[in-house]
Amino acid sequence: MNRARFLAVLMLICAAPAGAADRGSGSGDGASQDTAAVQIGSTRAFVAWPAGEKPAPAVIVAHEWWGLNAQIRRVARQLARQGYVAIVPDLYHGKVADDAEGAHELSRGLEDDSVLADMAAASKWLASQPRTRGSRVGVIGFCMGGRVAEQAALADPSLAAVVMFYGSPVMDPADLAKLKAPLMGHFGAEDRGIPVDRVQQFEKNLKDAGKEAQIFVYPGAGHAFMNDSRDSFHPDASRQAWARTLDFLQKQLKLANR
Numbered sequence: 001m002n003r004a005r006f007l008a009v010l011m012l013i014c015a016a017p018a019g020a021a022d023r024g025s026g027s028g029d030g031a032s033q034d035t036a037a038v039q040i041g042s043t044r045a046f047v048a049w050p051a052g053e054k055p056a057p058a059v060i061v062a063h064e065w066w067g068l069n070a071q072i073r074r075v076a077r078q079l080a081r082q083g084y085v086a087i088v089p090d091l092y093h094g095k096v097a098d099d100a101e102g103a104h105e106l107s108r109g110l111e112d113d114s115v116l117a118d119m120a121a122a123s124k125w126l127a128s129q130p131r132t133r134g135s136r137v138g139v140i141g142f143c144m145g146g147r148v149a150e151q152a153a154l155a156d157p158s159l160a161a162v163v164m165f166y167g168s169p170v171m172d173p174a175d176l177a178k179l180k181a182p183l184m185g186h187f188g189a190e191d192r193g194i195p196v197d198r199v200q201q202f203e204k205n206l207k208d209a210g211k212e213a214q215i216f217v218y219p220g221a222g223h224a225f226m227n228d229s230r231d232s233f234h235p236d237a238s239r240q241a242w243a244r245t246l247d248f249l250q251k252q253l254k255l256a257n258r
Contacts, residue, residue, distance in 0.1 A: 035077070038087075041121030046073050046088045048080035049131070057253035058085040058132045060122045060159075062145030062152070064227065065103040067096035071229045072142070079140075082246055083254065085132050087125065089118040091148070107144055112151065119152040123159070136160040136253045138181070140245070141167055143224055146185075153181045161252035163245050166191055166223050169202040176205055182212040184248045186241040188221035188234070216244065 034049040046068060050056050059079050063072040068090040076086035091110065097103035119139070126132040138161035141149030146167015153162035154170065157180040165186045170176065183206065187199045199217055206213040218225065218237035225234035226241060 035073075035080075038125065040087075040089060040125045041117060043090045043093045043118050043121070045090060045122055045125070046076060048073075048076040048086045050080045050083045050085065053131070055131050055133075055135055056083055056085050057135045057249075058087065058126045058137045059249065059253070060119060060126075060137065060139045060149075060152070061086055061088040062119065062139065062141030062148040063088055063091060064143035064145055064224070065097065065107045067092045067103075067106065069096050071227060075142075082249075084249070085126065085129070085135075087122045089122045091115055091118055091145075115148055116152060116155050119148065120156065123156060138162065138249055138253050140249075141165065142226060143167060150183070153183070154178045157181075161249060163248065165226055165241070166194060168194055169198075171198075171202055171205055173205050173209055176209045176211060179206075179209070179211050182248075182252055183214070184245065185213070185215045186226075186245070187215070187217050188223055188225050188237065189217050189219045190222040193223060214244075214248070216241065 036047045038045050038047055061072065061076055061079070063069070068088055072088055076088050079086035092106050095106055097106050123137060126135075126137055137159055139149045139152050139159050140163040141147070142165040144167065146164035147169065148167070149162050149164045150167060150170050153159050154175055159181045162181045163184045166188060169185070185199070185202070187194055189196055196217055199215060203213065203215040206215070218234070218241065221234040221237035222232055224230055224232040225237045227233055228238070
Protein backbone atom coordinates (compact mmCIF):
# COMPACT_ATOMS: atom_id res chain seq x y z
CA MET A 1 0.00 0.00 0.00
CA ASN A 2 1.45 3.37 -0.98
CA ARG A 3 1.73 6.14 1.59
CA ALA A 4 -1.17 8.23 0.21
CA ARG A 5 -3.57 5.29 0.26
CA PHE A 6 -2.40 4.20 3.71
CA LEU A 7 -3.08 7.68 5.14
CA ALA A 8 -6.51 7.78 3.50
CA VAL A 9 -7.41 4.41 5.01
CA LEU A 10 -6.00 5.50 8.37
CA MET A 11 -8.22 8.58 8.41
CA LEU A 12 -11.30 6.46 7.71
CA ILE A 13 -10.66 3.73 10.24
CA CYS A 14 -9.35 5.83 13.09
CA ALA A 15 -11.93 8.62 13.04
CA ALA A 16 -14.36 7.10 15.54
CA PRO A 17 -16.31 9.85 17.32
CA ALA A 18 -15.30 10.69 20.85
CA GLY A 19 -17.45 9.52 23.73
CA ALA A 20 -17.33 10.36 27.40
CA ALA A 21 -13.70 10.79 28.45
CA ASP A 22 -12.13 8.11 30.64
CA ARG A 23 -15.15 5.88 30.41
CA GLY A 24 -15.29 2.71 32.50
CA SER A 25 -13.79 -0.76 31.98
CA GLY A 26 -11.78 -0.73 35.18
CA SER A 27 -8.94 1.37 33.82
CA GLY A 28 -8.30 3.71 36.72
CA ASP A 29 -4.85 5.21 37.03
CA GLY A 30 -3.73 3.43 40.19
CA ALA A 31 -2.31 6.10 42.47
CA SER A 32 0.27 3.76 44.01
CA GLN A 33 1.96 3.06 40.69
CA ASP A 34 5.24 4.68 39.75
CA THR A 35 5.13 6.63 36.49
CA ALA A 36 7.59 8.96 34.84
CA ALA A 37 8.26 11.02 31.74
CA VAL A 38 11.71 10.18 30.37
CA GLN A 39 13.87 11.35 27.50
CA ILE A 40 14.61 8.69 24.86
CA GLY A 41 16.60 9.70 21.81
CA SER A 42 14.97 12.74 20.23
CA THR A 43 11.62 12.41 21.99
CA ARG A 44 9.99 11.79 25.35
CA ALA A 45 8.18 8.72 26.63
CA PHE A 46 5.73 7.84 29.36
CA VAL A 47 6.77 4.94 31.60
CA ALA A 48 4.66 2.96 34.07
CA TRP A 49 6.49 0.70 36.51
CA PRO A 50 5.08 -2.36 38.28
CA ALA A 51 5.18 -2.55 42.05
CA GLY A 52 8.35 -3.78 43.73
CA GLU A 53 12.00 -3.65 42.78
CA LYS A 54 12.51 -7.02 41.12
CA PRO A 55 13.53 -7.36 37.46
CA ALA A 56 10.54 -7.30 35.13
CA PRO A 57 9.77 -7.91 31.46
CA ALA A 58 8.85 -4.89 29.39
CA VAL A 59 6.35 -3.82 26.76
CA ILE A 60 6.76 -0.94 24.30
CA VAL A 61 3.36 0.59 23.52
CA ALA A 62 2.73 2.31 20.17
CA HIS A 63 -0.04 4.90 20.52
CA GLU A 64 -3.03 5.54 18.26
CA TRP A 65 -3.10 8.43 15.81
CA TRP A 66 -4.35 10.68 18.63
CA GLY A 67 -0.91 10.74 20.23
CA LEU A 68 0.38 10.15 23.74
CA ASN A 69 -2.85 11.04 25.53
CA ALA A 70 -4.55 10.03 28.79
CA GLN A 71 -6.15 6.92 27.30
CA ILE A 72 -2.89 5.36 26.12
CA ARG A 73 -1.25 6.20 29.44
CA ARG A 74 -4.01 4.18 31.12
CA VAL A 75 -3.12 1.24 28.87
CA ALA A 76 0.48 1.51 30.08
CA ARG A 77 -0.72 1.52 33.68
CA GLN A 78 -2.85 -1.56 33.03
CA LEU A 79 0.22 -3.37 31.75
CA ALA A 80 2.24 -2.24 34.77
CA ARG A 81 -0.39 -3.71 37.07
CA GLN A 82 0.21 -7.01 35.29
CA GLY A 83 3.91 -6.87 36.13
CA TYR A 84 5.41 -5.22 33.03
CA VAL A 85 7.46 -2.09 32.66
CA ALA A 86 5.43 -0.27 30.00
CA ILE A 87 6.92 2.54 27.93
CA VAL A 88 5.01 4.68 25.41
CA PRO A 89 7.28 6.66 23.07
CA ASP A 90 5.83 9.98 21.95
CA LEU A 91 5.84 9.52 18.17
CA TYR A 92 4.42 13.04 17.69
CA HIS A 93 7.17 14.69 19.76
CA GLY A 94 4.93 16.70 22.09
CA LYS A 95 1.74 17.06 20.03
CA VAL A 96 -1.63 15.47 20.78
CA ALA A 97 -4.77 15.53 18.62
CA ASP A 98 -8.28 16.07 19.96
CA ASP A 99 -10.17 15.53 16.68
CA ALA A 100 -9.85 13.43 13.55
CA GLU A 101 -8.68 16.33 11.39
CA GLY A 102 -5.83 17.08 13.78
CA ALA A 103 -4.93 13.41 14.11
CA HIS A 104 -4.88 13.02 10.34
CA GLU A 105 -2.58 16.02 10.01
CA LEU A 106 -0.17 14.68 12.63
CA SER A 107 -0.13 11.17 11.20
CA ARG A 108 0.61 12.56 7.72
CA GLY A 109 3.74 14.17 9.13
CA LEU A 110 5.23 10.90 10.33
CA GLU A 111 8.10 9.25 8.51
CA ASP A 112 8.82 5.54 8.91
CA ASP A 113 12.49 6.13 9.70
CA SER A 114 11.65 8.59 12.49
CA VAL A 115 8.99 6.33 13.98
CA LEU A 116 11.26 3.30 13.98
CA ALA A 117 14.06 5.38 15.51
CA ASP A 118 11.73 6.36 18.38
CA MET A 119 10.71 2.74 18.90
CA ALA A 120 14.36 1.67 18.86
CA ALA A 121 15.18 4.42 21.37
CA ALA A 122 12.54 3.00 23.72
CA SER A 123 14.11 -0.44 23.43
CA LYS A 124 17.58 1.01 24.08
CA TRP A 125 16.30 2.88 27.14
CA LEU A 126 14.81 -0.33 28.55
CA ALA A 127 18.13 -2.09 28.04
CA SER A 128 19.81 0.59 30.16
CA GLN A 129 17.51 0.22 33.18
CA PRO A 130 18.43 -2.09 36.06
CA ARG A 131 14.96 -3.66 36.26
CA THR A 132 14.69 -4.40 32.54
CA ARG A 133 18.29 -4.93 31.49
CA GLY A 134 18.40 -8.41 30.00
CA SER A 135 14.62 -8.88 30.24
CA ARG A 136 12.43 -9.95 27.34
CA VAL A 137 10.69 -7.07 25.58
CA GLY A 138 7.45 -7.11 23.60
CA VAL A 139 5.64 -4.49 21.58
CA ILE A 140 1.93 -3.70 21.39
CA GLY A 141 0.13 -1.11 19.29
CA PHE A 142 -3.33 0.22 18.53
CA CYS A 143 -4.76 1.71 15.31
CA MET A 144 -1.84 3.53 13.68
CA GLY A 145 0.27 2.01 16.44
CA GLY A 146 -0.81 -1.49 15.45
CA ARG A 147 1.04 -1.11 12.17
CA VAL A 148 3.94 0.57 13.97
CA ALA A 149 4.18 -2.41 16.34
CA GLU A 150 4.40 -4.82 13.41
CA GLN A 151 6.96 -2.63 11.64
CA ALA A 152 9.05 -2.43 14.82
CA ALA A 153 9.04 -6.21 15.15
CA LEU A 154 10.09 -6.58 11.51
CA ALA A 155 12.96 -4.15 12.07
CA ASP A 156 14.12 -5.41 15.48
CA PRO A 157 14.70 -9.17 15.82
CA SER A 158 15.37 -8.80 19.55
CA LEU A 159 11.69 -8.15 20.30
CA ALA A 160 10.14 -11.27 21.79
CA ALA A 161 6.43 -10.70 21.10
CA VAL A 162 4.22 -8.40 19.05
CA VAL A 163 0.53 -7.63 19.52
CA MET A 164 -1.28 -5.48 16.98
CA PHE A 165 -4.78 -4.12 17.44
CA TYR A 166 -6.54 -3.19 14.17
CA GLY A 167 -3.45 -1.75 12.54
CA SER A 168 -3.29 -1.84 8.73
CA PRO A 169 -1.00 -4.85 8.36
CA VAL A 170 2.22 -5.13 6.43
CA MET A 171 1.26 -7.83 3.92
CA ASP A 172 4.31 -8.34 1.68
CA PRO A 173 5.56 -11.92 2.14
CA ALA A 174 9.14 -10.71 1.67
CA ASP A 175 8.70 -8.34 4.62
CA LEU A 176 6.92 -10.93 6.75
CA ALA A 177 9.82 -13.32 6.22
CA LYS A 178 11.87 -11.01 8.48
CA LEU A 179 9.53 -11.49 11.45
CA LYS A 180 11.19 -13.30 14.36
CA ALA A 181 8.70 -12.69 17.17
CA PRO A 182 5.42 -14.56 17.67
CA LEU A 183 2.55 -12.29 16.60
CA MET A 184 -1.00 -11.84 17.84
CA GLY A 185 -3.46 -9.69 15.90
CA HIS A 186 -6.92 -8.41 16.87
CA PHE A 187 -9.38 -7.02 14.31
CA GLY A 188 -13.03 -6.02 14.25
CA ALA A 189 -15.36 -7.76 11.81
CA GLU A 190 -17.09 -4.42 11.17
CA ASP A 191 -13.90 -2.42 10.57
CA ARG A 192 -14.57 -0.48 7.36
CA GLY A 193 -10.91 0.22 6.66
CA ILE A 194 -9.47 -3.27 7.27
CA PRO A 195 -12.03 -5.73 5.85
CA VAL A 196 -12.12 -9.33 6.97
CA ASP A 197 -10.82 -10.65 3.66
CA ARG A 198 -7.68 -8.53 4.10
CA VAL A 199 -7.22 -9.91 7.62
CA GLN A 200 -7.64 -13.44 6.29
CA GLN A 201 -5.03 -12.81 3.61
CA PHE A 202 -2.68 -11.42 6.25
CA GLU A 203 -3.15 -14.59 8.29
CA LYS A 204 -2.49 -16.74 5.23
CA ASN A 205 0.65 -14.81 4.35
CA LEU A 206 1.97 -15.30 7.87
CA LYS A 207 1.19 -19.01 7.75
CA ASP A 208 2.80 -19.39 4.32
CA ALA A 209 5.90 -17.66 5.68
CA GLY A 210 6.04 -20.19 8.52
CA LYS A 211 5.48 -17.58 11.22
CA GLU A 212 4.00 -18.20 14.67
CA ALA A 213 0.84 -16.10 14.64
CA GLN A 214 -2.64 -15.96 16.13
CA ILE A 215 -5.20 -13.75 14.39
CA PHE A 216 -8.62 -13.01 15.89
CA VAL A 217 -11.64 -11.29 14.33
CA TYR A 218 -14.38 -10.06 16.69
CA PRO A 219 -18.00 -10.15 15.45
CA GLY A 220 -19.91 -6.92 15.93
CA ALA A 221 -16.77 -4.91 16.70
CA GLY A 222 -15.47 -2.12 14.50
CA HIS A 223 -12.24 -0.20 14.46
CA ALA A 224 -10.82 1.03 17.80
CA PHE A 225 -12.97 -1.37 19.79
CA MET A 226 -10.44 -1.32 22.64
CA ASN A 227 -10.52 2.47 23.14
CA ASP A 228 -12.78 2.98 26.14
CA SER A 229 -12.80 6.76 25.69
CA ARG A 230 -14.59 6.63 22.34
CA ASP A 231 -17.97 5.53 21.00
CA SER A 232 -16.27 2.72 19.07
CA PHE A 233 -15.57 0.88 22.36
CA HIS A 234 -16.96 -2.67 22.33
CA PRO A 235 -16.88 -4.07 25.89
CA ASP A 236 -17.19 -7.77 25.03
CA ALA A 237 -14.58 -7.74 22.28
CA SER A 238 -12.32 -5.60 24.44
CA ARG A 239 -12.45 -7.99 27.40
CA GLN A 240 -11.84 -11.04 25.25
CA ALA A 241 -8.98 -9.46 23.28
CA TRP A 242 -7.28 -8.13 26.41
CA ALA A 243 -7.49 -11.52 28.16
CA ARG A 244 -5.92 -13.19 25.13
CA THR A 245 -3.24 -10.52 24.99
CA LEU A 246 -2.30 -10.92 28.64
CA ASP A 247 -2.12 -14.70 28.27
CA PHE A 248 0.10 -14.28 25.20
CA LEU A 249 2.43 -11.80 26.90
CA GLN A 250 2.63 -14.02 29.99
CA LYS A 251 3.76 -16.94 27.84
CA GLN A 252 6.16 -15.02 25.61
CA LEU A 253 7.68 -12.56 28.08
CA LYS A 254 7.25 -13.85 31.62
CA LEU A 255 7.28 -17.63 31.41
CA ALA A 256 10.04 -17.59 28.80
CA ASN A 257 12.24 -15.72 31.30
CA ARG A 258 12.20 -18.58 33.77
